[in-house]
Amino acid sequence: MEQSxxxxxxxxxxxxxxxxxxxxxxxxxxxxxxxxxxxYDAEQPMDLRVSAISQASERLLESLGGWxxxxxxxxxxxxxxxxxxxQGARICFDADELGLSHLxxxxxxxxxxxxxxxxxxxxxxxxxITGIRPERFWQDEQGAWLEADGTFYQGQLLLGCDxxxxxxxxxxxxxxxxxxxxxxxxxxxxxxxxxQQQGTWQEFTPTGPRALLPLAGNHASLxxxxxxxxxxxLKRLSPSELxxxxxxxxxxRLGEFEIEQLASFPLTRQHAKAYFKGRMVxxxxxxxxxxxxxxxxxxxxxxxxAVLAEVLREAMERDEPIHSESVLKxxxxxxxxxxxxxxxxxDAFYLMFSNDHLPLKLVRNxxxxxxxxxxxxxxxxxxxxxxL
Numbered sequence: 001m002e003q004s005x006x007x008x009x010x011x012x013x014x015x016x017x018x019x020x021x022x023x024x025x026x027x028x029x030x031x032x033x034x035x036x037x038x039x040y041d042a043e044q045p046m047d048l049r050v051s052a053i054s055q056a057s058e059r060l061l062e063s064l065g066g067w068x069x070x071x072x073x074x075x076x077x078x079x080x081x082x083x084x085x086x087q088g089a090r091i092c093f094d095a096d097e098l099g100l101s102h103l104x105x106x107x108x109x110x111x112x113x114x115x116x117x118x119x120x121x122x123x124x125x126x127x128x129i130t131g132i133r134p135e136r137f138w139q140d141e142q143g144a145w146l147e148a149d150g151t152f153y154q155g156q157l158l159l160g161c162d163x164x165x166x167x168x169x170x171x172x173x174x175x176x177x178x179x180x181x182x183x184x185x186x187x188x189x190x191x192x193x194x195x196q197q198q199g200t201w202q203e204f205t206p207t208g209p210r211a212l213l214p215l216a217g218n219h220a221s222l223x224x225x226x227x228x229x230x231x232x233x234l235k236r237l238s239p240s241e242l243x244x245x246x247x248x249x250x251x252x253r254l255g256e257f258e259i260e261q262l263a264s265f266p267l268t269r270q271h272a273k274a275y276f277k278g279r280m281v282x283x284x285x286x287x288x289x290x291x292x293x294x295x296x297x298x299x300x301x302x303x304x305x306a307v308l309a310e311v312l313r314e315a316m317e318r319d320e321p322i323h324s325e326s327v328l329k330x331x332x333x334x335x336x337x338x339x340x341x342x343x344x345x346x347d348a349f350y351l352m353f354s355n356d357h358l359p360l361k362l363v364r365n366x367x368x369x370x371x372x373x374x375x376x377x378x379x380x381x382x383x384x385x386x387x388l
Contacts, residue, residue, distance in 0.1 A: 001151075001152045001153070001154060002030070002151060002152070002153045002154070003153075003154050003155070004028040004029060004030040004127065004153070004154075004155050005022075005027040005028045005029065005155055005156050005157070005322075006019075006022050006027050006028070006029045006030070006155050006156065006157050006158075006159065007029075007030050007032070007144060007146050007153055007154075007155035007157070007158045007159070008029060008030070008031045008032065008158075008159045008161055009032050009134055009137070009146065009158065009159065009160055009161065009162045009167070009168050010032070010033065010160070010161035010162035010163060010166075010286070011031050011032065011033025011113075011117070011120075011128065011130070011161075012033070012109075012113055012161065012163070012284075013051070013109060013112050013113050013116060013284075013298055013301070013302075014161045014283055014284030014285070014298065014301040014302065014304070014305060015031060015033065015159070015161030015162070015283075015284075016031065016066070016113060016116035016117055016119075016120050017060070017061065017064060017066060017116055017301075017302060017305045018159055018161055018283060018305050018308070018309075019031045019120055019123075019126050019128075020064040020065065020066060020116065020119055020120060020123060020126070021060075021064055021305050021306070021308075021309035022308075022309060022312065023123050023125040023126045024064065024309075025309065025312060025313055025316065026125070026316075027125065027312075027322075028125050028127075029125060029126045029127070030126075030127045030129060030153060030155065031120065031126060031127070031128050031129065032129050032130075032132070032133075032134050032146070032148060033128070033129075033130050034130065034131065034132060034133040035130070036117075036130050036131075037110050037113045037114050037117065038110065039114070040073050040111065040114055042073075042074070045189070045260055045261060046108060046189050046215050046216070046219050046221070046260070047108035047109060047110050047111070048187045048189055048221070048261060048262070048263045049108065049109040049110070049187075050106055050107060050108050050109060050187075050213060050215070050221055051106070051107055051109055051112065051297070051298045051299075052078075052104055052105075052106055052200070052213065052296075052299075053075075053104050053105045053106075053107050053112070053298070053299065054103075054104045054296075054299045055100070055102075055103070055104060056299070056302075056303075057104075057298070057299050057302040058104070058105065060302050060305070060306050061112075061115075061116070061302070064116075064119060065119040065122070066112075066115055066116040066118075066119045067115065068115070068118075068119075069111075069114060069115025069116075069118045069119070070105070070107055070111060070112055070115045073111050073114070073115065074108075074111060074216035074217075075105045075106065075107040075108075075111065075216060076105060076106045076107075076196065076197070076213075076214040076215050076216050077101070077102040077104070077105050077198070078102060078103055078104060078105070078106060078197075078198060078199055078200045078213075078214055079094065079095045079096075079101075079102050079103060079198045079199060080092060080093065080094050080095070080103070080198065080199035080200070080201075081093040081103055081199065081200050081201070081202075082199065082200075082201040082202070083201070083202050083203075083204070084201075084202075084203055084204070085203070085204040085205075106200065106213045106214055106215060106221070108215075109298075129148070132148045132149040133148070134146050134147065134148045134167070135147050135148060135149075136171065137158060137167065137168050137171045137172070137280065138171065139158070139172075139278045139279045139280060142154065143155055143156055143279065143323075144156070144157055144158035144278075144279035144280060144323075145158075146158060155279075156279065156321075156322055156323045157279050157280075157281055157322060157323050158279060158280045158281070159280075159281050159282075159283060159308075160172070160280060160281065160282045160283070160286040160287075161283050161284050161286060162286055163284075163285045163286060164268070164270055164285045164286070164289050166282065166285075166286035168280055168282065168286060169272060169280075169282055169286050169287075171280075172277040172278070172280040172282075173277060174272050174273060174274050174277050174280075174282065175272075175273045176270050176271060176272050176273065177270070177271055177273065178268060178269045178270035178271060178289070179268070179269055180266055180267070180268050181266075181267040181268065181269070181291065182227065183208050183225045183226060183227060183228070183267050184225075184226065184227070184228045184231040184232075184264055184265065184266050184267065185223060185224070185225050185231070185264060185265055185266075185267055185292065186223070186224040186225075186226070186231045186234055186235065186262060186263075186264045187221060187222070187223055187262060187263055187264070187265075188221070188222040188223075188224065188242075188246070188259060188261075188262040189215070189219065189220075189221055189222075189259075189260045189261050189262070190219070190220055190221075190222055190257040190258060190259055190260060191218060191219055191257060191258045191260055192218050192219065192220055192254075192255060192256070192257045193218070193255055193256040193257070194218060194255050195217075195218055196214065196216070196217055196218065197212075197214035197220060198214065199214065200212060200213050200214060201253075203250075203251055205249075207225075207226050207227065207230070208224070208225030208226045208227075209223070209225045210222070210223070210224055210225075210249060210250050210251070211223040212250075212254070219260075220257075222246065222250065222254075223292075224246075224249065225267070228266070231264050232264075235262070235264055239259050242259060242262075243257075243258075243259055246259075267291060267292065268289055269289060269290060269291060269343060269347065270288065270289045271287070271288050271289075271339070271340065271343060272286070272287045272288065274332065275287050275328075275331065275332040275335060275336055276328040276329075276331070276332060278323075279323045281308065281328060281331070283301060283304040283305060283308065284298070284300075284301030284304060284305075285297070285301065287304065287335075287339070288300060288339045288343065290339075290342060290343050290346055291343075291346040291347060296342055296346070300338075300339055300342060303335065303338070304335050304339075307331055307334050307335050308331050308335075311327060311328075311330045311331045311334070312327070314330075315327040
């Protein structure tokens with residue numbers, strides 16, 4: 001039997017950040033991840049899975065020592081974020097309006113995970129176990145338990161950072177609510193003739209949004225939302241046929257480009273009915289998944305990490321057991337409403353723009369125009385989206 005204060009199932013971005021945050025409190029952490037991320041090579045193609053990292057998430061990662069690796073590898077800062085349906089009715093968020101150098105960074109998920117792992121491997125209170133997958137989880141009066149490769153591990157808490165199909169959540173007996181959206185997403189990495197781009201944008205169409213996320217150098221990620229059958233048809237096209245389809249569907253500002261790689265995935269919403277049960281605690285996608293329209297998914301997970309660390313720190317200062325129900329309820333009370341509000345806001349935005357009714361089009365485009373000229377309200381929205 002192996003003992004530590006915290007067991008963490010899942011060493012992705014949220015799991016690795018959780019390990020660093022709780023180890024910084026003086027807790028002994030054991031982190032389990034079956035697959036190690038591929039090491040960085042500057043010649044490797046860009047990953048298809050990317051995240052828009054907010055200013056608040058950057059600050060958290062900097063405090064944990066997990067951001068320096070990103071800066072030494074690659075990422076793309078963006079200064080502006082534009083959204084429109086009609087060309088004459090758009091809203092543009094600009095870092096200059098808040099006196100900031102940038103709004104956030106677009107980072108490949110693997111790059112961010114690698115950066116966090118560099119900090120994890122340096123931390124004296126974190127034990128990283130790879131190459132094996134935990135087989136079962138349970139809990140009793142003595143603690144939370146995990147079995148992996150014939151060894152039993154015990155901790156005061158077991159954190160489920162193991163994704164939307166979380167085994168920790170399932171074995172803890174926590175239910176979920178949610179649904180699949182009527183759209184799938186096609187992510188297409190391209191090489192552009194334009195140099196490093198400084199802005200991200202999203203155009204709404206009757207069949208779904210079209211977006212561009214800047215990547216490092218003269219690279220970008222195109223995001224095409226559409227009906228599942230349309231996405232399936234697009235994937236079957238030859239590169240030249242797909243390029244013609246992109247040129248026809250995306251705005252002219254795209255410029256000349258070449259397709260590098262692509263992948264698709266369904267859009268789902270899911271929310272755990274509880275964020276903990278006994279000594280088992282859920283964070284990130286194990287607790288909530290969200291429509292990716294505003295790129296808030298992993299940022300919500302990092303907020304979970306920050307709040308859980310703060311709640312446990314306060315409990316330790318008060319000599320409260322970190323596994324007590326009263327302590328974990330404080331985490332749940334602070335994160336559940338915030339995540340639910342963000343999910344609901346994205347759903348409302350999705351429903352508002354996912355139709356072609358003229359009266360609604362007039363209302364929503366008028367709303368974008370008014371929002372663009374709302375002054376202090378617009379700045380507040382920017383600050384909220386950035387986690388500031």
